[in-house]
Amino acid sequence: MELLDKLTILADAAKYDVACTSSGVNRAAVNGKLGSTTSAGICHTFSADGRCITLLKVLMSNACSYDCTYCVNRRSNDVPRATFTPRELAELTIGFYRRNYIEGLFLSSGVLRNPDYTTEQMCEAIRLLRDDYGFNGYIHAKAIPGTSEQLLTRLGVLVDRMSLNIELPSETSLRLLAPDKSGQSVLAPMRFVRDGIKENIQDKTTSIVKRARFAPAGQSTQMIVGASPESDFQILNLSASLYRTLELKRVFFSAYLPVNTDPLLPLVTKAPLLREHRLYQADWLMRFYHFDVNEIIDESNPFLDPLIDPKCNWALNHIDLFPAEINRVPYEMLLRIPGIGVKGAGRIVKARRERSLRFEDLKRLNVSTKRARYFITCNGSFAEGVLFDPASIYDNLADEARSRHCKGVLDGQLSLFEESAPVGLMSASAADSSAQRRELVPWIN
Amino acid sequence: MDKLSSNPLLTDARLTCLYDGSFEGLLSAVFWAFEHKEDPCDIAVETNLQYSLDQLFLPIDTDVEKAERVKAGIIRSLGYQAYKDVRCVFLSDDERKGRVILRFLQYSLKRGAGSRSDLAEPKIADFDDVLRKVNREIHYQLQFIRFSRLQNGVFFAKIHPKANVVPLIMGHFVARLNVQPFMIFDENHALTGVYDCKRWWLVAADTVSVPDATAEQDDYQALWQTFYDTIAIEERSNPTCRRNFMPKRFWGDLCEMVPQELRKSRPQTATPTACARLVGGQSRKSLRSPLN
Numbered sequence: 001m002e003l004l005d006k007l008t009i010l011a012d013a014a015k016y017d018v019a020c021t022s023s024g025v026n027r028a029a030v031n032g033k034l035g036s037t038t039s040a041g042i043c044h045t046f047s048a049d050g051r052c053i054t055l056l057k058v059l060m061s062n063a064c065s066y067d068c069t070y071c072v073n074r075r076s077n078d079v080p081r082a083t084f085t086p087r088e089l090a091e092l093t094i095g096f097y098r099r100n101y102i103e104g105l106f107l108s109s110g111v112l113r114n115p116d117y118t119t120e121q122m123c124e125a126i127r128l129l130r131d132d133y134g135f136n137g138y139i140h141a142k143a144i145p146g147t148s149e150q151l152l153t154r155l156g157v158l159v160d161r162m163s164l165n166i167e168l169p170s171e172t173s174l175r176l177l178a179p180d181k182s183g184q185s186v187l188a189p190m191r192f193v194r195d196g197i198k199e200n201i202q203d204k205t206t207s208i209v210k211r212a213r214f215a216p217a218g219q220s221t222q223m224i225v226g227a228s229p230e231s232d233f234q235i236l237n238l239s240a241s242l243y244r245t246l247e248l249k250r251v252f253f254s255a256y257l258p259v260n261t262d263p264l265l266p267l268v269t270k271a272p273l274l275r276e277h278r279l280y281q282a283d284w285l286m287r288f289y290h291f292d293v294n295e296i297i298d299e300s301n302p303f304l305d306p307l308i309d310p311k312c313n314w315a316l317n318h319i320d321l322f323p324a325e326i327n328r329v330p331y332e333m334l335l336r337i338p339g340i341g342v343k344g345a346g347r348i349v350k351a352r353r354e355r356s357l358r359f360e361d362l363k364r365l366n367v368s369t370k371r372a373r374y375f376i377t378c379n380g381s382f383a384e385g386v387l388f389d390p391a392s393i394y395d396n397l398a399d400e401a402r403s404r405h406c407k408g409v410l411d412g413q414l415s416l417f418e419e420s421a422p423v424g425l426m427s428a429s430a431a432d433s434s435a436q437r438r439e440l441v442p443w444i445n
Numbered sequence: 446m447d448k449l450s451s452n453p454l455l456t457d458a459r460l461t462c463l464y465d466g467s468f469e470g471l472l473s474a475v476f477w478a479f480e481h482k483e484d485p486c487d488i489a490v491e492t493n494l495q496y497s498l499d500q501l502f503l504p505i506d507t508d509v510e511k512a513e514r515v516k517a518g519i520i521r522s523l524g525y526q527a528y529k530d531v532r533c534v535f536l537s538d539d540e541r542k543g544r545v546i547l548r549f550l551q552y553s554l555k556r557g558a559g560s561r562s563d564l565a566e567p568k569i570a571d572f573d574d575v576l577r578k579v580n581r582e583i584h585y586q587l588q589f590i591r592f593s594r595l596q597n598g599v600f601f602a603k604i605h606p607k608a609n610v611v612p613l614i615m616g617h618f619v620a621r622l623n624v625q626p627f628m629i630f631d632e633n634h635a636l637t638g639v640y641d642c643k644r645w646w647l648v649a650a651d652t653v654s655v656p657d658a659t660a661e662q663d664d665y666q667a668l669w670q671t672f673y674d675t676i677a678i679e680e681r682s683n684p685t686c687r688r689n690f691m692p693k694r695f696w697g698d699l700c701e702m703v704p705q706e707l708r709k710s711r712p713q714t715a716t717p718t719a720c721a722r723l724v725g726g727q728s729r730k731s732l733r734s735p736l737n
């Protein structure tokens with residue numbers, strides 16, 4: 001088979017994997033070697049769906065011997081199959097990297113024969129890259145559930161980031177939709193990777209022998225949203241505990257896209273993109289804005305509001321803490337103002353030391369007041385025309401969201417929300433979320 | 446010399462200092478303004494003038510020694526980062542840059558290092574605004590530069606940035622590509638950065654003629670285009686989002702954005718050996734590497 005055909009098959013099979021970041025590790029260039037990494041990562045292009053492409057994202061093989069219901073590559077599907085040789089893959093990566101097409105490689109795979117054999121093939125491709133081609137750029141490998149610890153270690157010291165897909169937000173759903181996997185087959189290697197990364201840190205503090213570092217950019221995971229009945233409340237609680245107990249760097253969400261038809265899968269016609277977007281916003285609040293999951297969502301309202309973002313939602317639920325006086329409130333409170341980001345809050349703190357800030361000054365600081373204006377005062381007064389009343393603020397923010405959707409910024413996403421109350425499997429969902437929450441927490445601890 | 450603005454004939458005149466377009470020239474003009482306690486309304490490049498009757502133009506000679514004194518003064522009172530920022534703003538295409546730098550220096554040299562955090566002060570805010578745009582342009586280039594492999598083994602990229610960023614991005618690519626010779630030709634600013642695996646330098650020239658790309662280059666380009674087309678999820682198509690992240694002005698230099706029907710043969714203007722000569726170091730006019 002031609003390399004071009006292989007690439008087509010194996011990129012197509014990998015495209016549903018969402019994690020495509022090259023961030024988390026700053027490794028300076030080494031003389032005589034090709035490549036460097038920057039901790040913020042660099043997006044090299046954007047595909048037609050608006051997603052950043054930073055890594056060559058492919059599968060080693062899509063000839064999978066498992067049969068996960070939601071996956072295109074399941075063995076019962078009649079699709080063309082292909083497998084890269086380690087050398088083909090290494091050469092392709094180098095060829096792209098030299099031309100500044102990519103930051104590195106994101107390698108995943110279907111289960112070729114068995115997990116260990118698959119991992120050996122992946123290790124060999126990456127070893128070629130590192131040793132034979134002197135490649136010093138970014139590599140993210142997706143570990144295959146069920147791989148032996150010995151092989152995981154071998155893989156871990158070759159790559160920058162490792163991830164395992166937790167796939168679905170509860171073990172019940174996982175068992176139902178991915179019959180060859182179990183919670184343990186995913187969680188055991190995730191724990192193993194966590195411990196490997198921890199050893200790095202200990203090594204560093206005691207500065208013992210320099211050894212190859214295990215996944216220095218940390219671990220991440222991904223789960224499919226909308227293929228199973230869990231609520232946003234459950235999903236966010238699960239990701240909060242993944243951050244806490246497994247010390248993950250990122251939890252990615254992937255809006256469920258119906259690629260197969262199966263009686264076990266919900267009948268949806270469009271991916272729940274807006275829901276995915278809101279989950280990411282909530283995730284962002286937890287990672288960068290010091291929000292606790294309980295502040296974002298609670299059991300009595302287990303789904304995020306599609307019309308306003310979770311930060312606005314929080315602010316409206318805590319309207320007694322507002323308005324926030326820009327010249328006085330502490331940094332932590334600035335971070336809680338809708339529409340003000342980490343950078344903006346930092347600039348405000350800096351600038352207000354020098355002089356007291358007015359609304360027009362915020363523009364100079366490059367701080368947008370589009371949403372913030374409803375929640376702030378400058379020297380005691382509101383922005384012109386702002387009516388400080390929760391109901392009217394909600395309407396204004398929701399109107400703004402609606403008009404944005406009409407303009408196609410979140411094409412088709414809102415209509416989905418309006419047309420579909422959760423279907424099929426999903427309808428059982430919200431009803432018994434507390435029981436499921438109890439089930440879910442021990443699962444990952 | 447008497448203070449110009451005290452000359453009664455000039456009370457209504459708006460004084461613009463002219464410089465030769467070099468960084469040293471701009472700093473010489475700043476030096477002149479400080480030395481004579483003048484407050485010119487602008488510092489502009491001699492060649493892009495828009496004459497108007499109520500303006501007075503004063504050409505300032507470039508004086509490397511005076512420029513050095515300004516540089517030393519900036520570093521001493523505002524720190525090295527501030528000097529780098531001034532240098533960065535100078536490389537912007539923004540026509541305001543001369544007066545933005547002058548106002549910034551007038552304000553911050555008087556107030557000292559603390560003024561750098563006075564972000565609401567218009568003189569600082571304007572400076573930071575131009576600076577932010579140059580930094581964004583630098584980042585765009587790190588993202589969107591595409592190299593082609595030429596028959597002489599050099600990797601070649603042509604770009605059209607909105608600021609004169611080649612001097613500011615060479616370091617990144619030199620460190621990263623390291624074992625690979627390359628050239629980045631900025632057609633808008635007629636400036637080429639050249640790296641030969643030992644050192645890098647800049648060449649000022651309107652055009653660069655290079656050998657053809659290799660056959661292997663066509664293969665990789667086709668592979669990359671295929672990957673790009675394949676990786677998008679049709680059901681999630683979102684052209685607005687793509688355009689926001691990757692503005693259309695870059696598409697002309699991005700091989701994956703070449704529409705399907707126009708793909709394959711992309712001829713490069715070719716005169717073999719010219720490139721080899723450049724890489725060999727016999728360039729027409731070598732400039733200093735600017736940041737040290």
Ligand code: SF4
Pocket residue numbers: 064065066067068071072073074075109110111178
């Ligand atoms: S293991 Fe399951 S999810 Fe992974 S490729 Fe195979 S069928 Fe798809």
